[in-house]
Amino acid sequence: MGTADELMAIERELALGRGDVYARVLHDDAVVVVPGAVLNRPECVAAMDGSPGWDEVDLGEPRLARSACTATVVYTFTGVRGGATYRATLASTYTRDDAGDWRLLVHQQTPQDGPRRHAVPGPSQINLVVADVARSGEFYRDLGWDVGEPVDPHAEIRFDGLSVELDEHSSVAFWNSGSPDDDAAATLLSIHLDSREAVDALWSRMTGLGHESRQRPFDAFFGSRFAVLADPDGHQVGLLSPRSDEHRSDPPQRAPV
Incomplete structure (x- = not known):
């Protein structure tokens, strides 16, 4: 040999x-x-x-x-x-x-893992339609994001390669004539945190500040600690820990109320 x-x-x-x-x-x-x-x-x-x-x-x-x-x-x-x-x-x-x-x-x-190959480029901007840019900006500042100052019912939150932009309903007609009048519905932005404890800690801090919880923290079937908050307009923000085989379950069960 x-x-x-x-x-x-x-x-x-x-x-x-x-x-x-x-x-x-x-x-x-x-x-x-x-x-x-x-x-x-x-x-x-x-x-x-x-x-x-x-x-x-x-x-x-x-x-x-x-x-x-x-x-x-x-x-x-x-x-x-x-x-x-x-x-x-x-x-x-x-x-x-x-x-x-x-x-x-x-x-x-x-x-060696890098971004997946896609037929078209990945997203570089997400626009959230809100009722009040200043009020929504406070929610995302409380969450820990650096929100720019509102300009003409619009504010930007810059990340590496991605921009999350807040736009009031009154401005949408200027850039999307076909936008529906519905509220945020089931849209979900998920934030990947570094531990299970971090999910509970951030959820507790945000709800302690008076922000709405849609899903209290729990061990989700896919192995992550998971919780969902809602911003003032109903856009949902998921808090997601790394996955753990120890916490997986099959078949999935309904999330606890």
Whole structure:
């Protein structure tokens, strides 16, 4: 068996995500670089013990680079867990220990997931028709967004690559003659927060300020902590945590009142 085959056999074993395997393979001075973290050996072992494994994995053809005392394999990795797919380029550098066994010295992951390909460009602007720009602006400021000062019943909220614009009913005829007279109906803008606790905290703060709740926080069937607020005109704003397999349920149940 060649060196690349030996190392890829170890990589496939590590892909199972079990802490005991990492404890056996990692060098005492190992450094593991994953999205958002740089881990030493004990931290990596603990992280693997606390993480769910992949449902499916695919390891691409490796490229091998050797020196006198190390060997590095670089390859593409695809992991599937539930409805999520993770793609990355992985690089693992090994060295042999005194017994001649390969020990993982440095591991780095470079995520490859980017925007999905679409037949037309994605949205760069969302216009919300409101009754009172100043009143709606206060709602979104309370939410934590930087709302520009209203100009001619219009205000803008700028993000990287996206603008959310507030327009009073009186101005809509100037740019959309076919706009219906209905209120905000079921339109929903969702904000992705960084934790389940953040969903509850932001919902509690907003409702404590007197803003309307359409859905109290709960563990949704798709694995996220989820809640829905409504702005003064009835536009719905969803608060969404990262998904967790532990909190998924099937079949879906009606959201609690």
